[in-house]
Every structure is written in C-alpha cells, then in structure tokens.
Amino acid sequence: METLVFALLNGVIYGLLLFMLSSGLTLIFSMMGVLNFAHASFYMLGAYLAFTIMEGTSFWIALFLAPVLVGLVGMVVERYGLRRVHAQGHVAELLFTFGLAYLIDEVVKIFWGRTAVNYRVPELLDFPLFTLYGAQYPAYRIFILFVAAFMLVALWYLLKRTRAGLIIQAALTHPHMVGSLGHNVPLIFMSVFGVGCALAGLAGVIGGNYFVTDPAMAVQMGPIVFVVVVVGGLGSLEGAFVAAMLIGLLQTSAISINASLADIFGFLGLGPHTEVGEITIASMAPMLPFLLLVLILMIRPRGLMGEREV
Amino acid sequence: MKSTVKAALAAAVSLCAVTAAQADTIKMAFIDPLSGAMASSGEPAYQSFILAAEHINANGGVNGNEIEILGLDNKISPKESLVQLQKAIDQGARYILQGNGSSVASAIIDAVNKHNQRNPGEEVLFFNYAAVTPAFTNEACSFWHFRFDAHADMKMNGITDWVAKRDDIKKVYLIGQDYVFGEAVAAAAESQLAEKRPDIEIVGNELHPLAKVKDFTPYVQKIISSEADAVITGNWGQDMTLLVKAAADAGQEIPYLTFYGGSSGAVATLGEGAVGTLFQVSELAANQEGISDEQNALVAEYKERFPDYDYYYHRAFVTLEMFDAAAEKAGSIDPIDVAYALEGLSVEGGYGTATMRAEDHQVQQPLFITTVSPDVTFPVDNTDLGWALVEGGVISAEAAMEPTTCEMERPE
Known part of the structure; x- marks a missing residue:
C-alpha cells in the first residue's frame, strides 16, 4: 500500500514535469511539422536562468522571469532562424534545431561551467509538509504539483476556450485557410514557438532544483521527451498528457517493485539464477520508456491519440 | 653584424637544446570526468594532482625533471577514455592517472597491457588512484597497474x-x-x-x-x-x-x-x-591529533587555492610522492625502472605509512x-x-x- 501511494505521488509529479516539457514540443510539431531537437535545451536554459536570477533576487521573481526570458529566446530563434530555414524544407529545419541544441549546450558550459550549479529549493518551501508511513514529504514537491496543475488548466483554457486558442488550433491544421481569413499566421507561429519554449523553461525552473542543474540535463531529458510525444501521438496534447503520466508512473513504480524477471516469468521456466532471470524490474526502470516507444511504433504507429502516422 | 646575430641565435638555440636534454618534462595524463554529472569527483582530483606536482616541481622535481599534468576529459565513458589514452600516449605521456570508475579503469588496464606488449621500449604505467574493484589487484592484476587506494x-x-x-x-x-x-x-x-x-x-x-x-x-x-x-x-x-x-x-x-x-x-x-x-x-582523516604541521598546511593551502572543493584526494598526493621516491630510488624516469622501484617501496604519508605491496601492486596504508x-x-x-x-x-x-x-x- 505505502509503495503504491509513494509511487503514485512521485510518478504524478514526474509525469506532470514531463508533460510541461512535451506540451510545447508537441504544439510546435503539429504546427511546423518539425521535431524541435533543441527543446530540452530550452528546459536547461530555464533552470540556469532561474539559478542566476535567484542569486540576484529571489526564487519567486525567477519563477516568472526565467520562463519569459526563455520564451523570448524561443521567439527570436523562430523569427530569425527557423523561419528562414523553413524555405529549405524539413531536413534543413531538423538540422537547424539539432545544431541549436549543441550551441545552447556549449553556451551554457561557457557561462555556467561544466559542473552542476548549486540551484537550491527556496527556503520558504524547504520543509517537510507531511509524514507518510514514516517518510517525510518535502513541501517543494507538492508545490511542483500545483504549478504543473495550474499550467495544465491555463493551457487547456487558452486553447479550448479562447478565441486565440481557436485560431491557433485552426492554424495547426489549415494554415493557408487561416492566412486567407486575414490572420497573421507567421506571428501565430512565432508566439506558439515562444510559448512552447517558455513552458519548457518553466519546467526547467521548477525541475532544476528538484533534480540537478548541470550541462547534461538537456541530453538526459531530450530522449524521454521525444518518447512522450511519439507515444502520445504526434501533435496531440491530450495524448502527450496521457503518455507523460504513463511514463512517469511506469518509471517510478518500476523502481519500487522488488521482483525480478524470474519471479514474473518463472512459469515459463525462467530460473532465478539465470542471466535473464536475475534482472530486477527496478533495474529495468530507465529502459521502460524506450520499450514503450518501440512497442507503440510497432502496434500503433500514430501513437495513443495521434491523428497521423509518424 | 649579421654574423654576430646568427652566432647569437645559434648559441641561443643550442642552449635551449641543452636545457631541454637535461630536464625533461614528465607528462602524466589525467583521464577522468571533467564535465557532466561526475565532474564533481574528477575536478578536485585533477586539482589535487596539479597541486601535488607543483610541490614536487618546487622541490627540485623528479630527478630534476618537472611533472606536467595533462587533463583529459573522458566523460566517464570507457570508450572515450581509450580515445584520450591514445591521445595522451601520442603526446608523449608515459604515466596515466585515472580513478573514477572501475569500468574505465578496467578498459585502461586492458589497453595499457596491449600497448606495452606491442610497443617494447615505449611502455606506459597506469597509476590508479581510486578505482577500487578488488579484481584489479587479484585475478586481473597487471605489472603495469598500481593502485594507490584501498580496494573495496x-x-x-x-x-x-x-x-x-x-x-x-x-x-x-x-x-x-x-x-x-x-x-x-x-x-x-x-x-x-x-x-x-x-x-x-x-x-x-x-x-x-x-x-x-x-x-x-x-x-x-x-x-x-x-x-x-x-x-x-x-x-x-x-x-x-x-x-x-x-x-x-x-x-x-x-x-x-x-x-x-x-x-x-x-x-x-x-x-x-x-x-x-x-x-x-x-585514507584521509584531516581532523585528528598528531598530524604534522606540513600536512595541515597542505590541507589549508588546497582550500585556499581551490575554494570550491576540499582536500579530499589525499591519495593523489601519495601517488605522486611515491612516484617521486621510486624515480629517485631507480635513478631513472623510465616506466619499467620506476615500476620495479615502486614494488615494496614505503613513503611516510601525511596520515601514516603507505607501502606498495610487490605481489599485486596494491598500496597498504x-x-x-x-x-x-x-x-x-x-x-x-x-x-x-x-x-x-x-x-x-x-x-x-x-x-x-x-x-x-x-x-x-x-x-x-
């Protein structure tokens, strides 16, 4: 029971962070038809900017300012980079974002050094909120939960309940029609790219001190975010949400399981002391998202809720 | 006029050549993570070796030769380490320093064994200061490997x-x-x-x-x-x-x-x-009675030089001290001579005597x-x-x- 409760709590928080990261990516993908390889780098940028802003001022200012700054950087990248490259086709765009990821990586290393920075949880939130089955639960984790939930509701409201959301949705599928109706489609593209990056930045701000802020964080997060987008279905926000939660829960609960493969597949004759039988479920946790990716591509290539094939 | 300039130049050049021949630089390649998640382990070790080398150089070097530490980032990957190892050997390093990660150390031991077998006369020694899988000084022991840290x-x-x-x-x-x-x-x-x-x-x-x-x-x-x-x-x-x-x-x-x-x-x-x-x-207990002033001064000096880290890799200092002593005993800086001199050698470390056991090249301290x-x-x-x-x-x-x-x- 206690294992289940903790796995659920941690899994939901991790899943929400993943969704925050991948929601921007999936929006950008459905709009431009190109996977932004640099997306996780914006996540890293958010964490580092928040660290610097927090040193000068406070965490609360960083919480608002850092995502805005990352969003602005994203807009500039779209306006002066991607939009020009767009004329050369998708391959050029893909290569552009690929190069951008490396560029941001190196810039971060030059400015903030090659090792992890000491980005800490703000003192106001650095206390145990409650005790559950003998383990204290830090308040900051619950704070992440609230920020993520707030972002989720705000995004849903923006896209589904406002006129701007209506136009964005239309521009995603029928950009020419929207343009013909007199809307400034390039401006919409730029804003969506900016907002997508800002969301990644926000995930960096609240995830950077929950995990670690170091130059490797983008590289480590990048593949998982792609898995979320592909499993959820390219271009589907709902799908990305379901996939992010699924992966979050899968990874954290796998760690809590004490069984080995032999315990599960013992009925097939797998002995507990064989090479394969000795593998524990916990040690397979980092592999599970990618296993899911492969399975989804084999069984349902358009993802859980996607409308088009990968 | 021209000829005097030429003569002076020639003299200067030959002087350089002479000094170069007299005092070599001993290049020691430090191959460990200097970026990424594990850099917080690699960096202080790198700094420890640099400081240790400076102290030895200031005291007349190793048989009059200066130590130079080459820092090579292996990103904690055995594959990357082998690339860096080759680079180090190409740059003339005959001594390899590594410690973070037995996976890496195992790859280096293997590569050094092969290199030494194929290139007689250009042998390379591996000073392992922290990779502590027991096998390296047991079933997988090698003459070319020395471990300066207690194993697991x-x-x-x-x-x-x-x-x-x-x-x-x-x-x-x-x-x-x-x-x-x-x-x-x-x-x-x-x-x-x-x-x-x-x-x-x-x-x-x-x-x-x-x-x-x-x-x-x-x-x-x-x-x-x-x-x-x-x-x-x-x-x-x-x-x-x-x-x-x-x-x-x-x-x-x-x-x-x-x-x-x-x-x-x-x-x-x-x-x-x-x-x-x-x-x-x-092997380190800085806060205890009866430690020499010299050692305490070294701990303080480290903190002053590298405020981000603390004196932690005492074994890095022991490694270079033993190397210095072995080279002096052998009267040579050639890896094979040094290796034989290291066997059974004892030095007074800051926190006790360290002895290199000849049988398996495992330090005892x-x-x-x-x-x-x-x-x-x-x-x-x-x-x-x-x-x-x-x-x-x-x-x-x-x-x-x-x-x-x-x-x-x-x-x-």
Missing part, C-alpha cells in the same frame, strides 16, 4: 568491523551503482557481514544505473519501508550527493556507511543532519572511519562541519590488509 574489500572490512560492534544494527540495506564496482561492494558486504554478524539481516540489495538517477526518492522510500537500521553504499560523485539529499528530504536518520560520503556536496546537502549519520571509510561533526579544524563544503574520527576508527595497515590471488607476469 579492504574498505568494507572497516565498515563491517564497525557494524559488528553496533548491537543496535539488526537490518542492513545495500545500495550501489550498477556496474562492476557496485557489484563488488555488495558482494563484499554480504560475505563479510555473514561472517562477522550472522544475525544481521540484509533487507535490500539494490543496484541503480550509474550517474543516471536524478531523484533517489523512490529508492529512499524503499529503504524506509524495509525498516533498515543502516545503509551501506559505495556510491560516489553525484550518486552519493543525490542519495543523501533524498534521504534528508525524507527525514531519514539512520547511519549511512559510505566509501565516498566525502564526495563534494554531500555534507552541505545534509547540513546538521549529517552529524552522526553520515560515515566514511578512507592505514584507513580511518570518520563521521560528520561540528567540532573540527578543517570544515568541508563551505559549512562549519567536517569529518572527525569516530571512536576506534583507526584501522591499521595490517588490519586493513587482504590476501591476494595475483600471479603477476613481469617483463625481463
């Missing part, structure tokens, strides 16, 4: 002796990194506890991916629900810091018996919570069990806390000694 079984002896005396510890949880070293630590803990305290139950034996886990909370919650009285871990670098961070967040207050609790940042993360709960077994205390001369992590010796925490070189199964092949 030796360190585990210190920990299990301590546990054996604590009657309140009935359940122990083992957690480690999922590679050859983590497996060696777990195996040593299991067999030694079974022998010294058969009543102790091992309630968990967990291996997690190396340098990949960002949040140890699920692991810590498993430890809590197992109701363990103590945790034994060989974790190092970021895996150490994040593990204790998660433990502190969960409010866990049981002893963590570690090899590398001194990894940069662990004490700062725990703060006061580390006092009496974080333990470390190592006293070990210390320390815990975090507010009452120290040398605090760490820019806090007021530091590592103080626990009662009965001195393990003599003889007590720490382990037999070896090494059957070494020596060159002619």
Whole structure:
C-alpha cells in the first residue's frame, strides 16, 4: 500500500514535469511539422536562468522571469532562424534545431561551467509538509504539483476556450485557410514557438532544483521527451498528457517493485539464477520508456491519440 | 653584424637544446570526468594532482625533471577514455592517472597491457588512484597497474568491523551503482557481514544505473519501508550527493556507511543532519591529533587555492610522492625502472605509512572511519562541519590488509 501511494505521488509529479516539457514540443510539431531537437535545451536554459536570477533576487521573481526570458529566446530563434530555414524544407529545419541544441549546450558550459550549479529549493518551501508511513514529504514537491496543475488548466483554457486558442488550433491544421481569413499566421507561429519554449523553461525552473542543474540535463531529458510525444501521438496534447503520466508512473513504480524477471516469468521456466532471470524490474526502470516507444511504433504507429502516422 | 646575430641565435638555440636534454618534462595524463554529472569527483582530483606536482616541481622535481599534468576529459565513458589514452600516449605521456570508475579503469588496464606488449621500449604505467574493484589487484592484476587506494574489500572490512560492534544494527540495506564496482561492494558486504554478524539481516540489495538517477526518492522510500537500521553504499560523485539529499528530504536518520560520503556536496546537502549519520571509510582523516604541521598546511593551502572543493584526494598526493621516491630510488624516469622501484617501496604519508605491496601492486596504508561533526579544524563544503574520527576508527595497515590471488607476469 505505502509503495503504491509513494509511487503514485512521485510518478504524478514526474509525469506532470514531463508533460510541461512535451506540451510545447508537441504544439510546435503539429504546427511546423518539425521535431524541435533543441527543446530540452530550452528546459536547461530555464533552470540556469532561474539559478542566476535567484542569486540576484529571489526564487519567486525567477519563477516568472526565467520562463519569459526563455520564451523570448524561443521567439527570436523562430523569427530569425527557423523561419528562414523553413524555405529549405524539413531536413534543413531538423538540422537547424539539432545544431541549436549543441550551441545552447556549449553556451551554457561557457557561462555556467561544466559542473552542476548549486540551484537550491527556496527556503520558504524547504520543509517537510507531511509524514507518510514514516517518510517525510518535502513541501517543494507538492508545490511542483500545483504549478504543473495550474499550467495544465491555463493551457487547456487558452486553447479550448479562447478565441486565440481557436485560431491557433485552426492554424495547426489549415494554415493557408487561416492566412486567407486575414490572420497573421507567421506571428501565430512565432508566439506558439515562444510559448512552447517558455513552458519548457518553466519546467526547467521548477525541475532544476528538484533534480540537478548541470550541462547534461538537456541530453538526459531530450530522449524521454521525444518518447512522450511519439507515444502520445504526434501533435496531440491530450495524448502527450496521457503518455507523460504513463511514463512517469511506469518509471517510478518500476523502481519500487522488488521482483525480478524470474519471479514474473518463472512459469515459463525462467530460473532465478539465470542471466535473464536475475534482472530486477527496478533495474529495468530507465529502459521502460524506450520499450514503450518501440512497442507503440510497432502496434500503433500514430501513437495513443495521434491523428497521423509518424 | 649579421654574423654576430646568427652566432647569437645559434648559441641561443643550442642552449635551449641543452636545457631541454637535461630536464625533461614528465607528462602524466589525467583521464577522468571533467564535465557532466561526475565532474564533481574528477575536478578536485585533477586539482589535487596539479597541486601535488607543483610541490614536487618546487622541490627540485623528479630527478630534476618537472611533472606536467595533462587533463583529459573522458566523460566517464570507457570508450572515450581509450580515445584520450591514445591521445595522451601520442603526446608523449608515459604515466596515466585515472580513478573514477572501475569500468574505465578496467578498459585502461586492458589497453595499457596491449600497448606495452606491442610497443617494447615505449611502455606506459597506469597509476590508479581510486578505482577500487578488488579484481584489479587479484585475478586481473597487471605489472603495469598500481593502485594507490584501498580496494573495496579492504574498505568494507572497516565498515563491517564497525557494524559488528553496533548491537543496535539488526537490518542492513545495500545500495550501489550498477556496474562492476557496485557489484563488488555488495558482494563484499554480504560475505563479510555473514561472517562477522550472522544475525544481521540484509533487507535490500539494490543496484541503480550509474550517474543516471536524478531523484533517489523512490529508492529512499524503499529503504524506509524495509525498516533498515543502516545503509551501506559505495556510491560516489553525484550518486552519493543525490542519495543523501533524498534521504534528508525524507527525514531519514539512520547511519549511512559510505566509501565516498566525502564526495563534494554531500555534507552541505545534509547540513546538521549529517552529524552522526553520515560515515566514511578512507585514507584521509584531516581532523585528528598528531598530524604534522606540513600536512595541515597542505590541507589549508588546497582550500585556499581551490575554494570550491576540499582536500579530499589525499591519495593523489601519495601517488605522486611515491612516484617521486621510486624515480629517485631507480635513478631513472623510465616506466619499467620506476615500476620495479615502486614494488615494496614505503613513503611516510601525511596520515601514516603507505607501502606498495610487490605481489599485486596494491598500496597498504592505514584507513580511518570518520563521521560528520561540528567540532573540527578543517570544515568541508563551505559549512562549519567536517569529518572527525569516530571512536576506534583507526584501522591499521595490517588490519586493513587482504590476501591476494595475483600471479603477476613481469617483463625481463
């Protein structure tokens, strides 16, 4: 029971962070038809900017300012980079974002050094909120939960309940029609790219001190975010949400399981002391998202809720 | 006029040539993580070697030759390390320094063995200052490899002796990194506890991916629900810091018996919570009576030079001191001569005598069990806390000694 409760709590928080990261990516993908390889780098940028802003001022200012700054950087990248490259086709765009990821990586290393920075949880939130089955639960984790939930509701409201959301949705599928109706489609593209990056930045701000802020964080997060987008279905926000939660829960609960493969597949004759039988479920946790990716591509290539094939 | 200039130039050139011939630079390649998750372990070691080399150079060098440390970043990948090893050899390095990660050390031992076999006269020596998988000085021992740190079984002896005396510890949880070293630590803990305290139950034996886990909370919650009285871990670098961070967040207050609790940042993360709960077994115990002024001055100098880190890699200093002594004894800086001179060599280290056992090239030196205390001369992590010796925490070189199964092949 206690294992289940903790796995659920941690899994939901991790899943929400993943969704925050991948929601921007999936929006950008459905709009431009190109996977932004640099997306996780914006996540890293958010964490580092928040660290610097927090040193000068406070965490609360960083919480608002850092995502805005990352969003602005994203807009500039779209306006002066991607939009020009767009004329050369998708391959050029893909290569552009690929190069951008490396560029941001190196810039971060030059400015903030090659090792992890000491980005800490703000003192106001650095206390145990409650005790559950003998383990204290830090308040900051619950704070992440609230920020993520707030972002989720705000995004849903923006896209589904406002006129701007209506136009964005239309521009995603029928950009020419929207343009013909007199809307400034390039401006919409730029804003969506900016907002997508800002969301990644926000995930960096609240995830950077929950995990670690170091130059490797983008590289480590990048593949998982792609898995979320592909499993959820390219271009589907709902799908990305379901996939992010699924992966979050899968990874954290796998760690809590004490069984080995032999315990599960013992009925097939797998002995507990064989090479394969000795593998524990916990040690397979980092592999599970990618296993899911492969399975989804084999069984349902358009993802859980996607409308088009990968 | 022209001819005088020419003559002067020629003289200058020949003078350069002469000085170059008299004093060589001994290039030692430091191959360890200098970026990424484990750089907090690689960087202070690199700095320790630089400082140690500066001291030796200032005292007349190694037989009059200056040591130069080449820092090469291997990103903790064995593959990358082999590329860097080749680069180092191409640049003329005949001595390799590496320690972070037995996976890397194993690849380097292998590569050095092959290189030396194929290139007689251009041999390379590997000074391993921290990779502590016992096999390297047992079944997989090599003449070209020297280890300047106690191996996992030796360190585990210190920990299990301590546990054996604590009657309140009935359940122990083992957690480690999922590679050859983590497996060696777990195996040593299991067999030694079974022998010294058969009543102790091992309630968990967990291996997690190396340098990949960002949040140890699920692991810590498993430890809590197992109701363990103590945790034994060989974790190092970021895996150490994040593990204790998660433990502190969960409010866990049981002893963590570690090899590398001194990894940069662990004490700062725990703060006061580390006092009496974080333990470390190592060759370093800076806060104790009867240490020479010279050694204490070195610890202080390190902190002044590298304010981000603390004097932690004492073994780096021992490594270069022994190298210096061996070169002097051999009257040569050739790797084979140095290797033979190192065998059986003893030097007076800052915290006791270190002897290089000839049989297996495993250093024998006293070990210390320390815990975090507010009452120290040398605090760490820019806090007021530091590592103080626990009662009965001195393990003599003889007590720490382990037999070896090494059957070494020596060159002619």
